Amino acid sequence: MSPTSPHRTASPNVAGRPARVGVLALQGDFREHLAVLASLGADARPVRRASELDELDGLVIPGGESTVMDKLSRAFGIAGPLKAAIASGLPVYGTCAGLIMLADRVSNRIAGQQTLGGVDITVQRNAFGSQNESFEVDLDIPELGAVPVHAVFIRAPVIDQYGPAVTPLAALPDGRVVAASQGNLLVTSFHPEIMGDTRFHAYFLAGLHRS
Numbered sequence: 581m582s583p584t585s586p587h588r589t590a591s592p593n594v595a596g597r598p599a600r601v602g603v604l605a606l607q608g609d610f611r612e613h614l615a616v617l618a619s620l621g622a623d624a625r626p627v628r629r630a631s632e633l634d635e636l637d638g639l640v641i642p643g644g645e646s647t648v649m650d651k652l653s654r655a656f657g658i659a660g661p662l663k664a665a666i667a668s669g670l671p672v673y674g675t676c677a678g679l680i681m682l683a684d685r686v687s688n689r690i691a692g693q694q695t696l697g698g699v700d701i702t703v704q705r706n707a708f709g710s711q712n713e714s715f716e717v718d719l720d721i722p723e724l725g726a727v728p729v730h731a732v733f734i735r736a737p738v739i740d741q742y743g744p745a746v747t748p749l750a751a752l753p754d755g756r757v758v759a760a761s762q763g764n765l766l767v768t769s770f771h772p773e774i775m776g777d778t779r780f781h782a783y784f785l786a787g788l789h790r791s
């Protein structure tokens with residue numbers, strides 16, 4: 581946990597009770613997200629069924645494998661209701677594979693791969709190739725304060741193009757965008773849930789007040 585988080589003390593309450601934040605728990609590192617959200621005071625719960633979406637204030641889509649998450653979300657019948665919830669304003673934060681799931685376009689998707697969409701971005705999966713699949717870098721993210729975010733990338737995607745409604749939040753030194761928001765949606769290519777820095781989750785929780 582970062583000792584410098586400006587949002588750390590922000591209350592995660594919505595309507596006088598802890599924010600109910602689901603984590604899509606079909607595949608990937610959902611447990612890590614649940615732990616971070618609970619540590620920030622949210623009522624964090626795994627979500628696998630469409631009916632579990634109803635009472636949420638927000639949802640996190642974890643890292644993992646977007647092609648598998650896509651197949652499972654359709655097989656579990658949650659993909660359609662989740663798309664509808666996103667369209668009607670449910671705040672959703674996607675990390676890595678979760679970013680891919682929220683992207684309107686995937687330039688190198690595998691045959692038949694679908695996304696939920698919602699963010700007007702074109703992403704490239706596995707953008708760093710096999711030689712450098714995982715790496716760590718400090719990113720300046722003014723929105724989260726003066727202290728850089730130490731970001732962990734694991735077979736990560738990048739955002740190659742974004743539309744006018746998208747706000748880029750962070751870029752690599754070469755300019756490629758790796759965090760962004762659009763309305764109720766927040767995406768990062770990297771994995772704050774394993775970085776020991778709760779600022780992105782706190783930022784997401786703080787945004788639930790505004791929605």
Ligand SMILES: NC(=O)CC[C@H](N)C(=O)O
Nearest residue numbers: 643644645646676677735
């Ligand atoms: N760490 C991750 O979530 C990797 C994402 C993965 N490469 C995918 O395409 O879904």
